[in-house]
Amino acid sequence: MVPPDRSPSGQFTISERFINILCAPLINTKTWGNFNLGKSMATRKTSTIPKAPVGRILMKAGAKRVSQSAMDTFSDIIHQMAVEIAEKSVMIAKHAGRKTVHEDDIKLAAR
Secondary structure (H helix, E strand, O other): OOOOOOOOOOOOOHHHHHHHHHHHHHHHOOEEOOEEOOOOOOOOOOOOOOHHHHHHHHHHOOOOOOOHHHHHHHHHHHHHHHHHHHHHHHHHHHHOOOOOOOHHHHHHHOO
16 A cells, blocks of 8 residues: 555656655754744854863963863864954065965954
């Protein structure tokens, strides 16, 4: 006996296949891809700089313990500074007529 959602050949029809491929994840979970569909789902904050090395840097600087919020804030500040230095070094390389950023460009931009 053929289930009602399949054709006699056992294949899904085009519209049923569309529903099963695209809509089933929406029905089964609250998120799909980058879209947050449920109010109860917490958004996940990702960072370019991992938290563990940031915590180790603070511990080497003398901290006995480091909170998660301190690591997040320190990571964000380091990221902002790195982006500023990167943008300056790209401008320096372009001013020199190059497309490639060199070590000296970064050292000059970090001053």
